Amino acid sequence: MLFLRLAIAALVFAVVVRPRVRSWTAPAWRSTALLGVFSAGLNMLSYLALSIAPQGIVVTASFVGPLMLSLVQTRRPADLLWALMAATGVVLLGLRAGVDIPLPGLLLALAAGACGAGYIVYSARVGTVVPGLGGLAVSFAVGALMLLPFGAAGAGEALRRPELIPGLVTVAALSSVVPYALELIVLRHLPTRVFGVLMSLQPAAAAIAGLLILHQHLEPAPIAALVLVTVASIGVTRHSFREPLPTTPSSRPTR
């Protein structure tokens, strides 16, 4: 499923964007390849972690990377406050009393988080060195190639059933094409430290979706976590544009 998702996304970007790769510089190739490696690593390590550890723990641990990135790049006390607030919210959402945490699962999830941080850094870099969304076509192709040895058999089986293809394309569009494109665009205008905090909205959105769509009950701790993550996201967004906005791609040294 993951291999097909990345392969379909690569195909969609190649057809729709038609990147002019002949004009790319060496840094452009290097950045897009590393973006593909980190994206595939993030997804694959998360799936591996999920096979041996509870989902809440995996998602929580995988947000350590992006939030650490925010903390490392923090310049002001306010940024530190928002990152710590978001981290507290994510931990409150994911950790539950009495849940056993297998160490290999935790390590895999932390490795996924490190890939998540790499994804943010290189998504921003690709947005700077490659015009438009062309970089994503190559990144997804690199990611799909990395996962080919693990996904080829399952993909062959799925592609022999043409009735599955519309569903696969829908999943690839919703899970990969649209989010990665939007995030690349956002990272052209937003510092990576701010983006790392905003990413903490993802587990919060999952909890809200569970509440609204599946009518699942939320305990006080997750509600407090949602408030923390939301306040941190609003806070970091309000403060992020007090600095002058960058005007040209080459004037963004912080990414």
Added chain:
Amino acid sequence: MLSVAAMKKTTPALLVMLSVACAQAGAATARILFNDVGPSGVCCFCG
């Protein structure tokens, strides 16, 4: 009415939210159509 400055401030955050919502919709679709429970599954924290 939103000022240009306010729009500049909020648009990236709104795009991130749209991205998160799309990823959640994709996870839900994968779960419904293919029983695939990915890392951003809709009910991550709900048992």
